[in-house]
Structures are given as structure tokens and as C-alpha cells.
Amino acid sequence: MQASAAEARHEEPQKKRKPRLAAIEYIRGISMMGVIGIHVGSQYLSNPAANPHLIALFEIFTRFSVPIFFFISAFGLFYNLDIHAPFAARQFYLRRIKTVLIPYLVWSLFYIIHDGMLYGTGLPSPLYFGGLLFFGCAKYQLYFLVILLWFYLLMPLWIPLVRRMSLRGLAALLVFQVLFDYWSSFSVPFNTYVYGLPDDSLLKPFLMYRLNYWVLHYIFIFLLGGYLAVHIEAFKCFMQQKRTAITLLFYVSMASLLGYYYSLLAAGQTPLDGINTAHQLSPAGIFYTLMASLFFFTIFTYQRYPAALNPILHLLGKHSYFAYLVHPLFITYLARTLEHRGIIMTGGIALAFYAAVLLLSLLAAILCRRLGNALPILNETTIGIYPKTKR
Template identity: 65%
Template sequence: MQTATTPRKPRLAAIEYIRGISMMGVIGIHIGSQYIMNPAANIHLVALFETFTRFSVPIFFFISAFGLFYNLDLHAPFDFGKFTQRRLKTVLIPYLAWSLLYLFHDGLLYGVGFPDPMHLLSILFFGNAKYQLYFMVILLWFYLLMPLWIKLVRHLTIPRLCMMLALQIAFDYWSSFSTSFNLYVYSLPDDDILKPFLMYRLNYWVLHYFFIFLLGGYLASHTAQFMDFMKKHLHGLTACFFFTLGGLMTYYYEKIFLSGYTALEAINTAHQLCPWGILYTVAASFFFFAIFTYQKYPAVLSPLLHLLGKHSYFAYLSHPLFITYIGLWLQNTGHLITAPVAISFYAATLIFSIAAAVICRKIGEHIPILNKITIGVYPSK
């Protein structure tokens, strides 16, 4: 069958750099979860860890879609079998490998053992082996629905994108904040088969992120116009980024100072699925793409951004291991996670995660199966 690809377009460094920035943001969110357990946690540092970084997960869907559609001919036959085979190798195999690693590791570390077969299937379906793995489950669902996304992107226009953005905001608001719906979910008996499917809906309902994925696909399919738009509106996109960031931060502080929320309650409200969070994600997608494409920044940063982007996949998958052991070391040595400790905690986790990625990638060049199962990279033919 004819493949649905066009001649290869130039490589875009912005995609790689955004991966690195997003990975750093995800680590920040998870360090923030450790820091916020300190009753005296600084609410401004919590905001930096947990609110400023809220674009991190959804922007991964944006760049994933952009990468998928960048060299795709929307009007040529689409070989779904070949596409699925390749994507399952790059995502499903690493997902299963890391899930089993975490289940064995945590079973030994916490003395809970390995789950029984039925529980194991549930864990793997919902991505619950570790708190960062749900992203891969949603990504797999996006891949399996690729023919649908192609049909939608073919017919997308700017007005239709705006309509989809409104639908996205409405759906995410209902899923996150509908009192009646959430009361219904939590009122279900624990043995009700429907309960986990609704409790863990964020782990596999692609509808929570369909707009940002389609936006990435649409812009990739109109690359020339997108590049021209960014070049002409660089300052406007920068202003939009900081405006939406300000809106999300204001929402966070309003919940604390006016509504009496705790910092934990505030970050669980001012997140990526609230209206300001969605707008912030969209603005961040344009902003980071624009500055990594047209904005002049110190040349010395390029190798660092390349390093972070190249190894972001492994670092994303492995960083909970380093959070676990650094956290245990802090606990055993009597260190309270204060603001300076939290910042050091973040830096150490990032450094160890990237170092481990570099080492494993090098070893994987000699033992290819290591790269195959950890990051889905196969030797060049």
C-alpha cells in the first residue's frame, strides 16, 4: 500500500526542545507533591512547582500530534497496520516494561508483593503502576484512533478549531467540577465494575485532551502558515503566554486568599483542565514553539536543550525512582523538605534522571534490547 507520507520536511528543533521543557515541568509537579506535604510549604514555591508547570502534560500531546502529522499526507492512503506496529513498539513495549519494573520494585520496597492477574490487568489498563505512566495509556488511545484524527484534521478550519476549544473547555469543566457527576462516581460501591472506569477517567479518556492534540495536527498540516504566523506575532504570542499564566496564577491565589482553600486544594482546582489551564496550555504551545524557532537566545543553551530533549523520554519514565530514593534519604537523615531542600531535590532528580538516560542509552548501543524496552529505540538498519 502507498504510504501516507510526503517527502521529509526539515527537522524542527523546537519539537525536541519542548519535550525537554515539558519533562522538566513534569518533574517539578512531582517534586511539588513532595514539598506540599510540609505544612509550612511556601505557597509561592508551590505555585512554581505545581501551577506554572501545568502545561507540561498536555503540551506533550500537542508535540506528539505535531510530529505525527508533520510528514503525513492527509490525502494519501493511510497504512494503519504499519503505523500501529511502529507506534506500539515505541510506546506499548516501554510502557509494559516500565510498568512491570515499578510493580516489582514497589512490591519489594513497600512489602506489598506483586498484584494478582486480574488486578494486574486493571493496573495496566488504567496506567496505575506509577503516577506518571497514565500519559502513555492516553497516548496509546490517541494512536489507536489515528484514522479518526486524520479525518477530523482534513476538515478543520480556524472557526471549527475555536468551536472545538469551547467544547473542550465545557467538557473538561464538567468532568473536573460537576458536583452531581463526581458525587455519583464516589457514591458507587467499591465492587461496582463501573467505578474504576469513571474514577480513572483521566487516565484513558482522550476527550480530556482532544483539542490540544488536534491543534498540533492542524498546525503541522499547515506548517508554512504556522511558521509565518509565529514570525509575525512573536510579541503577541509572548504577551498571550504571560496573560494566561497570570490568569491561572490569579485563579490559584484567589482560591487560597479569598476562598480559604489550602495550597493542596488550590492546585487541585487550578490545574490543566480548568478553563484558565486549557488557555494557558494553548498559549504555551505557541509560545515555546515560537521562541525556539525565531527568538534569539544564548547559543550555549542549544546543547543543553538538545540534551534535555533527546533524553526526555527516559527521564520522564525513570524520575519517580530517583524521587523515591532521594525522598527516603531525606527522611532517614531527618531533613524536612523546606523550600531550599525542595529546590535541591528538584535539581538532583533532574540531574540523576538525565544521567541515567545518557548511561542507559550508551549501554543500549551495545545491548540493543535495553533501548528497545526502555525507550522504544531500535538500531538503525
């Protein structure tokens, strides 16, 4: 997503800008494709005879997609940041307001109005409207921007942590991450308490939507991104020397998460139960996210793939922010078209559905970016891109 792109070219004054890392942009594009896959998979699950293997492709293989955004966001933030210099808070927060908060508010308002008109529900009450904005519930993909804003808000905490972080500290943080996420996701007493709260309880939404703003769910992958950015030269040596091991462990981690999913199916759970259990916050999911972050950064840094793919990866990365924000719109109308025509979403149709959503989202992003060159307010409010000022 482009929010991470802004971080990759950190705006605070620096002595000398470091070389651009194409890996950050390419990972954004790959991850955006994965997020769309997850949401298309949710549509495919409406078919009671859905193929569990195709569900695994849509919903399990792509599970690194959301947390890896936190990895590259932190990497972009810390890559050109002097962590020993005073933190330029005013510049930092003004930039985040422009690149993330304003687009978040604009897209939230758009979806609230659009869905209210489409489904005939009208506009929410002021109190409910405030809740939608606070928790990122105006549309199902917007919660990511809320938790990202919380990470930004806590930047004065992350800088000294990254400055003092060691490999041993990262290992301890990984253990904490596994334990905390397991408790949040699978603790029966805790979740029983949450779901048992009265619907009118003020505490219930704060616990029900904890994934939308509790940064502790992704603190390891975020600080890992920051740590590796600060130690970029050592990270490059590590990737070069351990490329084979990184690749092998990536496939092992993928097999572990897929194996967990299939074991749940073998135990009698439905595919829906399976994907709601074998997710990115499960121990296998955290391992998969870690290895996916290292794997994609490695292959995109040392380019062990055909160079002809780079223009495609660049296009996907460049327009990932807008595509991420707009794709639910195309999912909605394509799904309504299928429903109106009485077409069941079979496996083949689901794959075509995915391709259509991805293509339409990219085309919309390209069109709006070009329109935004003539009408800058369009780019400013939708993706936080502002005209370059002459120095």
C-alpha cells in the same frame, strides 16, 4: 519525551522528508522538566509549612507540561504525514507498539515488581494487575502513555478530522474542550455520583480513572498540533508576524492561572486544594496550555534566546523520554533518605531535591542510552529506540 521524537521523524514512506524542527525536541525537554517539578511539588507539600509561592512554581507554572506533550505528539505525527494518501495502518501501529506499548509494559512491570519488593506488598492478583496496566496506575507518571496509546489507536478518526478542520472548527472545539473539562472536573452531581459508587462496583474505576484514557480531555490540544503541522507554512508566518502578541498572551495566561490559584488561597483553601482546582483542565489551565504551546514553538523556531542554550535544550529533549519514565525512582529514594535522616523538606531543600532528581534522571538516561548501543535490547524495551537498518 522520546515517544514524540519518533513521531517527529514519521516512519511511513513519504515523497520527501520535511526539515527537522528543533522546537519539537526542545519542547519535550522543557515539558519533562515541568513534569518533574509537579511531582517534586507533591513531595514538598508534605511540609505543612510549605511556601505557597514555591508550590506555585512547582505546581502551577508547570501545568502546561502534560497537555503540551499531546500537542507535540500530534505535531510530530502529522508533520510528515500525507493526510490525503491512504493511511498505512499496519506500519503505523507496529511502530507505536515498538515505541510506546512495549516500553510502557516494561516500565509498568518494573515498577510493579520494584514497589512490591520495596513496600512489602508483593505482586498484585491477575485481575488487579490487569487493571493497573489498563489504567496506567503501575506508577503515577505512566498514565500519560496509556492515553497517548488511545490517541494512536484512534488515528483513523483524527486524520479526516484534521483534513477537514478549519479555524472556525478549532474555535468550536476549544469551546467544547472548556465545557467538557469543566464538567469532568467540577460537576458536583457527576463527581458525587462517581465517588458514591460502591468500592466493588465495576463502573467505579472506569470513571475514577477517566483522565487516564478519555481522550476527550485533551482532544483540542491534540488536534491543534495536527492542524498546525499540516499548515506549517501558514503557522510559521503567523508565529513570525504575531510573535509579540503570542508572548504577551502567554504571560497573560500564566498570570490568569496563577491569579486563580492565589484567589483560592485568599478564599481560605489550602495550597493542596488550590493546585487540585487550578489545574490544566480548568478554563484558565486550558488557556495557559494553548498559549504555552504557541509561545514555546515560536521562541524555539525563531530562537530569540542565546544560541548557547541549544546544546542544553537538545540534551534535555533527547533524553526526556527515559528521564520522564525513571524520575519517580529517584524521587522515591531521595525522599526516603530525607525521611530516614529526619530532614524536613524546606524550600531550599525542595529546590535542591528537584535539581538532584533532574540530574540523576538525565545521567541515568545518558548511561542507559550508551549501554543500549552495545546492548540494543535495553534501548528497544525502555525507550523504543531500535538500531538503524541499512537500506
